[in-house]
Amino acid sequence: MKSWDWALAAIVLVFCAPIVAGAVVLYHGWDPAKAYFVGQPGKVAPFADCRWVERTSSDKDPGWECRGVFTGGGLRVNNVRITPRPWDRPTGPVPATVSGPSATQAYTDTSAVQLLGSAIAGLFMMTVPGGVGIYRGRKDIATEYRERRRRWNKWRKRRDLRRELEDIRAEVRDIRRDLDRP
Structure with a gap:
C-alpha cells in the first residue's frame, strides 16, 4: 500500500468508526429515550412462566426474565419484556412505561440516567469526530x-x-x- 492509502485508512478508522459505533449505540438507546419523553405509563401483568436468569457474558444483570401484557392509558401491548430484570419474582402487576403500541420492552426504571444514557452516549460518539475534525482544521x-x-x-x-x-x-x-x- 502507498502512504496515502494508509492515511486514508487511518482517517476512515479514526472518523468513521466512532460514527458507526455511535449510530449503533443510539439505535439501542432510541426506544428507552422515546419511552422517557413520550412513553405511556401503566402496568405489566407478568405471565406465569417467569424464569431466573444468571449473569452471563451477554447479560449485564441477573434477575427474573418476565414477559407480560402492558395496559395503561387505553393502550394494551401484548408480550412485552420487563426491563431491567426484577431481582424479586413479580407476584402482581409491575409499574412500567412503554414507548408506544409497537413496544417490545416495558421499562420499570423511569430515571433519566437509565433511559437516556445510551442515546446521549450515541450522540456524543457521533459528534466527537466532527468536533475533532473542526478543531484540527480550524x-x-x-x-x-x-x-x-x-x-x-x-x-x-x-x-x-x-x-x-x-x-x-x-x-x-x-x-x-x-x-x-x-
Whole structure:
C-alpha cells in the first residue's frame, strides 16, 4: 500500500468508526429515550412462566426474565419484556412505561440516567469526530474564510468603482450636453 492509502485508512478508522459505533449505540438507546419523553405509563401483568436468569457474558444483570401484557392509558401491548430484570419474582402487576403500541420492552426504571444514557452516549460518539475534525482544521477553515472575505471585498470594491465610473460618465455626458448648447 502507498502512504496515502494508509492515511486514508487511518482517517476512515479514526472518523468513521466512532460514527458507526455511535449510530449503533443510539439505535439501542432510541426506544428507552422515546419511552422517557413520550412513553405511556401503566402496568405489566407478568405471565406465569417467569424464569431466573444468571449473569452471563451477554447479560449485564441477573434477575427474573418476565414477559407480560402492558395496559395503561387505553393502550394494551401484548408480550412485552420487563426491563431491567426484577431481582424479586413479580407476584402482581409491575409499574412500567412503554414507548408506544409497537413496544417490545416495558421499562420499570423511569430515571433519566437509565433511559437516556445510551442515546446521549450515541450522540456524543457521533459528534466527537466532527468536533475533532473542526478543531484540527480550524486554521484551514479560518484561512478559507479570510480568503473568501478578501475575494468578496475585492469584488465589492470593483462594484463600487464601476458605479463611481458610471456616475462620472453620466456627469461628463451632462457637461458635454451643456457645452454643446448654444
